[in-house]
Amino acid sequence: MVSERTEASVDLVLAGRYRLLRPITRHRVSTLWRGVDEVLARPVAVRTLERPETVEGGKDAYLAAAVLAGRLAHPRIASIYDAAEESGLPYVVSEWVDGGSLAALLAQGPLEAPHATTVAAQVAEAMTYAHRRGVAHLDLDTLNVLLCADGSTKVTDFQLGALLRAAADRTPPPSRGEDGVLDPAAEARDVRSLGALLYACLTARSAYGGEGDLPAAPTRDGALLSPRQVRAGVPRELDAIVAGILLPGRSRSSIPISSATDLVAALARLPGVGTTSRPSEPVPLARPERRRVTRWLRWGVPALLVAGLGAAALAAGYSIGELPRPPGAISPLEAPASAVPAAPDAGASPTLTAAARVVAVSAFDPPPGDGQERNQTVPLATDGDPSTAWETVLYRTADFGRLKDGVGLLFDLGSAVKVRSVEVAFAQKGLSVQMRAANVRGSTAADFRVVAEADDAGTRATFRPGAGTAPARYWLVWVTRLTRSGDKFKAGVAEVAFGR
Numbered sequence: 001m002v003s004e005r006t007e008a009s010v011d012l013v014l015a016g017r018y019r020l021l022r023p024i025t026r027h028r029v030s031t032l033w034r035g036v037d038e039v040l041a042r043p044v045a046v047r048t049l050e051r052p053e054t055v056e057g058g059k060d061a062y063l064a065a066a067v068l069a070g071r072l073a074h075p076r077i078a079s080i081y082d083a084a085e086e087s088g089l090p091y092v093v094s095e096w097v098d099g100g101s102l103a104a105l106l107a108q109g110p111l112e113a114p115h116a117t118t119v120a121a122q123v124a125e126a127m128t129y130a131h132r133r134g135v136a137h138l139d140l141d142t143l144n145v146l147l148c149a150d151g152s153t154k155v156t157d158f159q160l161g162a163l164l165r166a167a168a169d170r171t172p173p174p175s176r177g178e179d180g181v182l183d184p185a186a187e188a189r190d191v192r193s194l195g196a197l198l199y200a201c202l203t204a205r206s207a208y209g210g211e212g213d214l215p216a217a218p219t220r221d222g223a224l225l226s227p228r229q230v231r232a233g234v235p236r237e238l239d240a241i242v243a244g245i246l247l248p249g250r251s252r253s254s255i256p257i258s259s260a261t262d263l264v265a266a267l268a269r270l271p272g273v274g275t276t277s278r279p280s281e282p283v284p285l286a287r288p289e290r291r292r293v294t295r296w297l298r299w300g301v302p303a304l305l306v307a308g309l310g311a312a313a314l315a316a317g318y319s320i321g322e323l324p325r326p327p328g329a330i331s332p333l334e335a336p337a338s339a340v341p342a343a344p345d346a347g348a349s350p351t352l353t354a355a356a357r358v359v360a361v362s363a364f365d366p367p368p369g370d371g372q373e374r375n376q377t378v379p380l381a382t383d384g385d386p387s388t389a390w391e392t393v394l395y396r397t398a399d400f401g402r403l404k405d406g407v408g409l410l411f412d413l414g415s416a417v418k419v420r421s422v423e424v425a426f427a428q429k430g431l432s433v434q435m436r437a438a439n440v441r442g443s444t445a446a447d448f449r450v451v452a453e454a455d456d457a458g459t460r461a462t463f464r465p466g467a468g469t470a471p472a473r474y475w476l477v478w479v480t481r482l483t484r485s486g487d488k489f490k491a492g493v494a495e496v497a498f499g500r
Contacts, residue, residue: 076126116201136186138162195245427492432481
């Protein structure tokens, strides 16, 4: 006897907590829903698989891919919270990302070279992280790179996109190798996709054709034209990087790229990498459906199981403060210098003047945090107005409920910069703060070395890195102890400026 399969519909509640609110896109194989997690009271994306028989390997292969992708915990990778089956209906619950796809932005025209480089570098960092853990994406394109409201990127559809695209196109999915072991062919596929993504950013053309609204890239005698041949003003260095991936051996100036790590390193060597006047404005989530434009939403803005468990534990930490502090201490490369007061604590701090330009800034709340630390107020830390501030959520104790080591703001200066001082205006006195730095965007605080620190800081402090501190691109203002606000605790950063 064959059991009756549950039909996905509005107000259906899965696992007793995920309520389907409205369909966003319907696909021949599956449907993406806007939903709500009624336990944690947060929006989620839910992808229901209505025709699992069309996926090679069926529902088991689909759920296994979700579990594999769910092991990835990185700020540049959207999170998968849950993957299960209920009454014959497989589903994946994912992070809901407010923002639009890179493809939708490029439909308005190409990006300036520094902005294109920043996007490509962030995606390459995410891919480097995944590849080191034996997980390939297999379907990377501009449709599954999302631009968040703070100007940062999130990559979606690891593993899942390839399965669903193959089901829709009735083609075999690419091999992903064994769990935890990166298949060389899968890695090469991802690297080519990274090259095509950078090509698209620079030209608003698709190197492989048919990607969202992007027209196919032009060719000459059957060969793809380089970005500089398509669009004037593309820097030679970027053209050489793209050629090294997509057009190997065609030019003596091409830079060989065989891995995501190679791409991160090549982009980091460029002068002024990532400089852009402001983060790109997010493209509205709901857009008119045009030819294949919905592929960026099709599988549901995915991300990770670990983050869902971390969010639940974090909520418990807020309430009872009884979870043990995880280890996170590192041995700095050099002894950190002390932070020194920059001005008496009298009234509002004056506006800080930056000598090093900040390309992008984002909240930094790595696991066991959930990555959401009042992200919408992050721009207030660099708006030139010390009366406004980014603030953390409220915690029960000064040590974050003993759940995590800290939370902070991550600043991207675009390229490695020799910083002599960092001025920070705080919204409260009494915080304990570390200044950390690195040349590669890490996923935990331990990935950044401590270069200066302050205990019981005033409302304004100047952090002076040690004389031996090397130039760095990424600078992390890492708060390790909060200050009281009523009957709870929080931290606030009003302004940050970097002096060279």
